[in-house]
Amino acid sequence: MDLSFTAEDNTFRKEVIEFINQNLDADLKQKMAENRNSYLPKEDHVRWQKSLNEKGWLVPDWPVEHGGPGWTTTQKYIFETEMANHNAPGVIPFGSKMCAPVIMKFGNDEQKKKFLPRMLSNEDWWCQGYSEPGSGSDLASLQMKAEDKGDHFVCNGSKIWTTLAQYADWIFCLVRTSNEGVRQQGISFLLIDMKTPGITVDPIQTLDLPVKGAQEVNQVFFDDVIVPKENLVGEMNKGWTYAKYLLEFERGNAYAGRLKRGAEKIRNIATKELDGGEPVINDPSFRSKLAKLEVSIQALEMTELRILSKLSSGQNMGPESSLMKCRGTDLYQEVVEMALEAVGTYSMPFIPLRAGQNEDVLGSDYSSGVAPRYFNARKVSIYGGSNEIQRNIMAKLILGL
Ligand SMILES: Cc1cc2nc3c(=O)[nH]c(=O)nc-3n(C[C@H](O)[C@H](O)[C@H](O)COP(=O)(O)OP(=O)(O)OC[C@H]3O[C@@H](n4cnc5c(N)ncnc54)[C@H](O)[C@@H]3O)c2cc1C
Structure with missing residues (x-):
């Protein structure tokens, strides 16, 4: 395993840093510094993603023929790491990172021509319609029905926890097209225009929201929604295969990179915040917990580099994606928990702020974002397949249990 970067890699890293310095404007920097990545308005995401697209860097994983930059795996890693180091907004994944690979592999030419360029240009915002009330971990039990009416389907049912559906132009949905045979066999993969009559998006209020009017998850209802047959991806009743393929990209x-930044931030906060007149960082138990966390993050980085080395030599990711998902999200929850501990009681005033009161912010300017981030991070061990489910996968595929 070779973990060193070449001279070309280091030149590329400089180019990425230069791009970020030129394009991450003061407004976005400020919002990101306040931990508002999950609550940026649509226009901020679109502005950032457009600048990436103009540089040809929006879709690092796409093949060159569809507009990808043709990077090596190492370049992709450097790009991700520098984006994290500079606290740049993450690209919203539902279109370009999740639905696009499915369209590229299983969609027809018309679908590729219609949808892929609009993902690049940010004309279409996508959301993911997998989970339903009662069908999350046991996704194959999903019930949203798409009745075959010849040249179209009629869809009825609902999807839940649909992230940022309030902004979406399109939703990719797993739907039930048959009740014959095993449950997985009756599922199809449909692309649905969110402007179609019969679709309602209901917000779900969550505990974390720091900015008035901000919202992350929704329930989407479908009442007699007509979807043309041309929006079916691949073959009818083969959607389970496409759904699993997509999940590899989600995980x-x-x-x-982002964890290291989080740990640095904790160190900064703990140096400034006082507990009993002493900086929090002087507390030996806090310091030892933080050191342990930093070592765990370094270990994860080594694992990432090991996987990178494997991918660079042409091998597939495999069940390591479950390992990365579990370890990365467990450590992320530790990071936000330690930030909360470092800020102490100053983390609490975000609640009156959310209710729209005109109180002055208490504590330092970094304090108000800490509690929302902590509450928001409860999700990371749940979405994309809960960590318990990932451990089941590892037990089966890695340990052979
Ligand atoms: C913030 C957020 C955003 C999301 N965004 C989206 C989205 O955009 N689109 C979308 O389709 N979905 C989305 N999801 C849904 C997410 O994928 C599901 O919540 C997740 O798959 C778990 O399903 P569930 O909520 O039905 O919980 P359940 O499946 O009911 O699980 C409940 C608990 O039981 C455990 N459990 C269940 N089965 C097993 C088992 N076999 N072995 C061990 N433990 C088990 C789970 O780990 C969990 O702890 C989002 C979820 C959240 C929280």
Whole structure:
């Protein structure tokens, strides 16, 4: 395993840093510094994603023929790491990172021509319609029905926890097209225009929201929604295969860069905040917990580099994507918990702020974002397949249990 970067890699890293310095404007920097990545308005995401697209860097994983930059795996890793180091907003994954690979592999030419360029240009915002009330971990039990009416389907049912559906132009949905045979065999993969009559998006209020009017998850209802047959991806009743393919892309993320930044932030806060007149960082138990966390993050970084080395030599990710998802999200929850501990009681005033009161912010300017981030991070061990489910996968595929 070779973990060193070449001279070309280091030149590329400089180019990425230069791009970020030129394009991450003061407004976005400020919002990101306040931990508002999950609550940026649509226009901020679109502005950032457009600048990436103009540079040809919006879709690092796409093949060159569809507009990808043709990077090596190492370049992709450097890009991700520097984006994290500079606290740049993450690209919203539902279109370009999740639905696009499915369209590229299983969609027809018309679908590729219609949808892929609009993902690149940010004309279409996508959301993911997998989970339903009662069908999350046991996804194959999903009930949203798509009745075959010849040249179209009529869809009825609902999807839940649909992230940022309030902004979406399109939703990719797993729907039930048959009740014959085993449950997985009756599922199809449909692309649905969110403007179609019969679709309602209801917000779900969550505990974390720090900005008035901010919202992350929704329930989406479908009442006699007509979807043309041309929006079916691949074959009818083969959607389970496409759904699993998509999940590989949802889980295979790099975590170490953002975790390292989080740990640095904790160190900064703990140096400034006082507990009994002493900086929090002087507390030996706090210091030892933070050191342990930093070592765990370094270990994860080594694992990421090991996987990178494997991918660079042409091998597939495999069940390591479950390992990365579990370890990366467990450590992320530790990071936000320690930030909460470092800020102490100053983390609490975000609640009156959310209710829209005109109180002055208490504590330092970094304090108000800490509690929302802590509450928001409860989700990371749940979405994309809960960590318990990932451990089941590892037990089966890695340990052979
Ligand atoms: C903030 C957020 C955003 C999300 N965004 C989206 C989205 O955009 N689109 C979308 O489709 N979905 C989304 N989800 C849904 C997410 O994928 C599901 O919540 C997740 O798969 C778990 O399903 P569930 O909520 O039905 O919980 P359940 O499946 O009911 O699980 C409840 C608990 O039981 C455990 N459990 C269940 N089965 C097993 C088992 N076999 N072995 C061990 N433990 C088990 C689970 O780990 C969990 O702890 C989002 C979820 C959250 C929280």
